[in-house]
Amino acid sequence: MPSKVAGKSGLTILHAKQLVRLPWLIHGFSTRSGGCSSAYGGASLNLGFTRHDPKSAVESNRAVFLEKLGAVGAKGKSWPLVTLRQVHSDIIHCVTGPTESPLTGDGLITATRGLVLAVQTADCIPIILVDPKLRAIGVFHAGWRGTLRRIVQKAVGEMRLRFASEPRHLKAAIGPGIHGCCYEVGVEVKEKFASQFSYAAELFRETKEADPVRDKYPLLFLSARPPGHTELLPKLFLDLVKANRRQLIDAGVPAKNIEALPLCTSCRVDLLFSYRAEKGVTGRMLGAVGIRAG
16 A cells, blocks of 8 residues: 555545655655546546646646645745646756746756646656755656656666766655556567667566457367467556666665555556546646755
């Protein structure tokens, strides 16, 4: 189960144990619980500006989320929220303040206090990186394309370049996303990973589904091709959590400093949004992190 769940008025935020221990940090992974959106069943906390949900509902949801996250100033005003126009890339921006319009990319880093950095997800993996020594932070969006481009591995390098962060001091929290139990991909994805990673085979699971008709009437499926029967193509499942954990370790982050929340978005649509499980008609969650101004 998640390291910590903070809920009030139906709103639930997931936290990582090792990051909760840092008093100067706020962080969290939103869920679908709470909020005022009706587009995706019940009163849900959709935090993305989707075509199915009114902008006013999303803005209200974001305000409530930031309040529960603790991103509120002395006068009750929410901290600026910095987000991205995500394009499944390895582009990472270093920000020092709010931006007039969303930046294009899939990663944000900062050492500035009083900002909330966030990425949107509904199956892809949100990853938070924190330097507890130098008080620098980052958040990243890793689908299979971003993972293939090594976005979190590059993120460690960016934090080292911008803030002089030492990888051995970094702490990582991998938030809810679609897991290897449910993330079916095509053979072309496996081939792309095989061309980039020597350990690619460890990231994929192959299964063959039973076919009762084929098993009962095998002669119907005879073919001239060896070995004499047409074969069912195996299903391929990619483990994005394992892939990003491996990249973090290869970049120098100690395994003990990496915490992955065990929730699969596709398995837990009662709690989380899943683009695949809900066939594209779903909301968006935020993985968010910020540095307290005090």
